[in-house]
Amino acid sequence: MDRREFFREGPFRALGVLVCALAAYPVFRFMTFRKIRKTTVTFPPAPDIQSRVLYRKGVFLTARGPHPRALSARCSHLGCTVRFDEVTQTFRCPCHGSVFDADGKRLEGPARKPLEALPVTVGKDKEILVTRIL
Amino acid sequence: MLRALSPTLPRLGLGCLAFCLASGVVLAFYYRPAGNVFRNVEEITTLVPYGKLFRQLHYGSGQAFVLFMLAHTLEHFFKKRYRTYSPGEWSRLVTAVGLCLLILFTGFVLKGDKEGIFAGRIFMNMLRAVPVAGEHLSRLFVRPGDHFFFLPYLHHCFLLPGVLVYLTRSHIRRWVPGAQTIYLTGVGLVLFALLVPPRPALPPEAPAPLVTGPWFFLGFQSLLKTAPPFWAGIMPPVFLFAGLLSLPFLKDPWGRRLHGLLIGLLALYALLCLRAFLAGP
Ligand code: FES
Secondary structure (H helix, E strand, O other): OOHHHHHHHHHHHHHHHHHHHHHHHHHHHHHHOOOOOEEEEEEOOHHHHOOOEEEEOOEEEEOOOOOOEEEEOEOOOOOOEOEEEOOOOEEEOOOOOOEEEOOOOEEEOOOOOOOOEEOEEEOOOOOEEEEEEO | OHHHHHHHHHHHHHHHHHHHHHHHHHHOOOOOOOOOHHHHHHHHHHOOOOHHHHHHHHHHHHHHHHHHHHHHHHHHHHOOHHHOOOHHHHHHHHHHHHHHHHHHHHHHHOOOOHHHHHHHHHHHHHHHOOOOOHHHHHHOOOOOOOOOOHHHHHHHHHHHHHHHHHHHHHHHHHOOOOHHHHHHHHHHHHHHHHHOOOOOOOOOOOOOOOOOOOHHHHHHHHHHOOOOHHHHHHHHHHHHHHHHHHHHHOOOOHHHHHHHHHHHHHHHHHHHHHHHHHHOO
8 A cells, every 4th residue: 555545545444443443332232231130939938848958940948047048059160050968968069079068158179159148038828939140 | 194184184174064064054943042952952862853863963073073173273283384374364264263162162052961051151150250351251152041052052053153164265265175075074974973872961950970061171171170260261272372373473483482382281281181081170
């Protein structure tokens, strides 16, 4: 490209790059928008779950102590679903081997945080309702 | 012997790609990336006439294509052929290698079994570990919730293959396979599809003490056990690709040193994958 061509074409090219950059932002924002969706998981009333760990749709419900506690089954490392080991009373992740105690506290492995505790409410028929983000 | 293999590998690879695309189109008539994907894939394998054949044909041809393509790329790399390419052409080819692995990975997720779902979640959460843009970046590939499989499907079937063919269009022309190669590839792949049964799949809710990712991801799975996701899952591939991309720009001795370093890292990663494959990650 010679000098004259450069000065004739240059501004148009610069404008093209600018327009692309300006268009890229709304496109990126549109493509990456996420609406937070929640789901409610229902468990049987508290007396029925005494001293057991129940699992339903990504939620563990434990009835240790006076109140039932709900824990997310998503491993706090990279999101695999942990399983409850009855023998050792621990949650174990099959992906990279993180281990959590029955209260969700991290014991070993690459996870740094405990299992997420989820809010628990009681429904009108005494059923236990746990809300989690999808 | 090796000299004869050199032009054969990419031609065999492209033959496999043709079968992979064709079987993928057939599978798309029954596969649905929503609802119970695991059951849908099981139906393809056990209920739909010739479903198992087409599934295995797609799987075998996809794996073979990537293996031939990796062998072809390694040959270029070891023989320092990047010196004969323009930097633009080399960048397009290196990007294409990354896209091929991404297509294979999204295919692994789309199986809809426990391994596939976990691989998708791990990938999503690893991308989240990228500073600043991580959260947004992850949403371009996988989203949690009911539409978990939709974006991997979109990438696997349309976007990634489209970009791959576009980037390699001039390179592909050099290696178009002849009728004999296509015929041989077809016979080999059909035999594979008929004789090798699909790996047993774990339903998403089935308990499993250990879940593993695709073969080329096993090294990362091992690294993720000890290092934080950003350093174990994001930086090594970024460094590798940045290194490969910058090869044509560097003059010796820096070019030679980087070439040596990349060989060392690739060998190390291959060993890590092999160890994880044999003894578990
Ligand atoms: S996802 Fe659980 S240890 Fe990595």
